Amino acid sequence: MVVFSTFQSHPNDPIYLIISGSLAKEVVPIIYEFSNLVQIFLFCGSVSAYSEWGMDYCDKMMIFDHGDDLLERLWNDLQNKLREYATLCLKRAEEYKQRALQYKKSCG
Template sequence: DHISQIYLFCASIASHTSWAIDYTDKMLMFDHENDLLRRLFKDIEEYLRQQAEQYLKQASHCKDYAELFKQDQCG
């Protein structure tokens, strides 16, 4: 499943609850644009932090592996 979250901006949340109830595990509904923007910012920031942590771990692993092949300089 490639969809992690659905963000829905609408004028009236109440008018969409009948069909939206089936998607509550993935959907967030907003009727104020500032609330939507705050949530998007928070979720994107969290995603990017998680990605950065994974890349740092991978880089550390690659560095440790490269150290196995390090040789003294000649001359």
């Protein structure tokens, strides 16, 4: 299955998975333990049909029956991750700048 090979061929990349309810019960138990799985967005016709089953996966899975809600949550999650990454990049850039300034100082 393509889903499994994606996880294996991108072991260092964070993966957000949108999956249909019809595939979820087959796929989620198999991929759930992959370390690069960040979040599962299960899209289905009825949240109540999957809520009891989904409790075993609630720390990495959210269930949606409205596409707009799913997209809004995905957008917010990605936005937060990108902000965290940008903050880290800016911090590192400042550290490198300070190191570079130290090398510019005269030795004597």
